[in-house]
Amino acid sequence: MGFDEKKIIRKCQKGDWSEFGVLYDFYVEKIYRFVFFKTMHKETAEDLTSRTFLKVVEKIGSFDADTSFSSWLYAIARNGVIDHYRKKKEEVDIDDFWDICLNEDIDKKIDDRNRLQKVGQYLNRLKPEQREIILMRVWGGMSFREIAEATGRSEGGLKMFFSRFVRGAKREDILNIVILGILIR
């Protein structure tokens, strides 16, 4: 990050938005990807990304600049996703986005549904939050730290979770373990 994030936020809070574009440029793709992983739908991801940044503009006055901006930003995006699924009245767990996207919302660019379902079989062995983390790492190329911020979990907590999982896992879960292994850096 080649800029002073806190300084820019404080300026915005005082009404000087001249450097807000720097913040936007740095985060917009990250937020878009984060939302995409949860919706698997381009237009929805664009809409929720827009709402996230509009909310940032609206609420930045109440943001505590001494805390993590990225955590706050991801929390807004996450809430937007939750609202999105509430509006859609999905009967499935809102975290179970994989099922949702297989049902109806899958992006048109992913046309090989059979292959997707095959990989989905692996991923469905995991809990939704674990699956989300894998996609962020493999597809999104996000660092472990970034994933921790996006999911609101601590790096240390995630590592501990993983090591416990590995120790307690059965042989047939090897693929899951392997995939989770991707996360350790």
Added chain:
Amino acid sequence: MNEKIKDILKDIYKIDPSLRSDEVEIIKVLEELLEIEPDLEPDEEFVLSLKKQLVESVGPMKVVGKKEFSFLEMYKGLSFAIGGLVVVVVILISVSGISNRSGVDMENGRNLFFSSEPTVAQLKDNAFGVLSDLNVEKSSSDEVNMESVPAGAGGGRYSTPPGNAESKIDYPFGPMYYSYVYAGEEIVIEQEKMDVFRKVPTSGSVKGGSVTGRINFNLFDLGKVGDANVGNISFVDNSDFGYRTEIDFTNGSAYIYKNWEKWPNYYSTTCTSEGCYETDRPSLSDIPDDEVIVAVANDFLSGYGIDTSIYGEPEVNRDFLMYYKNIEDAYIPDEVTVIYPFLINDIKVYEGYGNISGLNVNYDVRSGRVSAVNNLTVQNYESSLYDTERDFDKIINSVNSPDRSKPVLYDERTESVKVTIELDTPFVGLEHFWRYDKTENKSYEYLVPALIFPVKSISEDNYYWKKRVIVPIIKDFINQSDGDPIRIMEKTAVDTDVDAAVSEAVE
């Protein structure tokens, strides 16, 4: 091998080198995952467009802190209501009252967002003048003497008072004279002055020219309205279970209610006789638990982009049960209201008759849907410090003033009844008043610090229709009149003649 896969494998082997024996299988999984990798890059056009939108929206705006100003898309949900119209009206607005205080420059081509979050601008002490001299009237819609307020001058809307003539309380009843007994703890009021809030009017916020130029209306030249203020705009959704949406720019309010034509009318289709009207009425068991009703209301508001975080915890109003000795006798309404309390600086607002004031969402018992949203209003206030009445005895005495002790609704043909009401320890709230200023020919809304006394008990075999008694503690407001009691009219000879004529015609 793909560089990305190599990179990931490196990570994996760092953790557990023994996993190298499963490398073929691991690579297969990773290849499949990467093969179906969707396009994760947002469109450049989208990124630039959103940036432009954000820059435009924050450009001239000065953000001055949460309690003073905040932007919100109050009518976010309107987009799909507008979508159903043949003519799409783009509202290009300049807001004088709001923009001047918030620093928002509403240029042509920019959308206006009313602030839905309460904003308060502090003025000097006693800035609203001597309030005791004004024609201040309680906001409680059943108590306001509307005759004194010219039509169109603003003010509360009439609603049927609780225990109205349609309910099943045994009418007629005699005049009830109330005697209040304080049964709470001793109270000390320390503040010498407290803030009175006056709502900033939004009247004149939208000019006709900004709207009419975009509509082809050939019946007459719409340009003739010139820059007259826009009063109301409404939208009608003609799909099944559609809604009508009205925006009242004079009072800065919006109403959403069911489009009667597109909702099933049980009483004109299924039930067409007096008998079924009685027997098929909703029963208490038809009303879901509060959590269910609140969830439906939340979902609806969320769908319209209405931010509920600015209100207090929603409450389902089950007051329709409080007027009956036996719940089985209760008249169960077709609609139940969820109230999202207004909060100003975290203090709840109350109507003069004791109910919580807030955003109201009506839940239709038969369909399980939201049937109306009322009181969705812009909450921009100015505040000014006024002298507080610190003598608690005086406050208690004011509770027993003739205004509060007299009957509200009575039939003078029956004997009067004296009802004793015990009041519990009060807490601080804000009481909602309307004030009609004759000199300005305009009504203003005030929120006035008040003590909220919960009703602890009612003398046996009597009923009282308030759950709380509200007493303002600002000196200028403390003895404001509740208005005259409403007498149930006895039939006159003319009425009797009319009845007879009607009967004759029917026969």
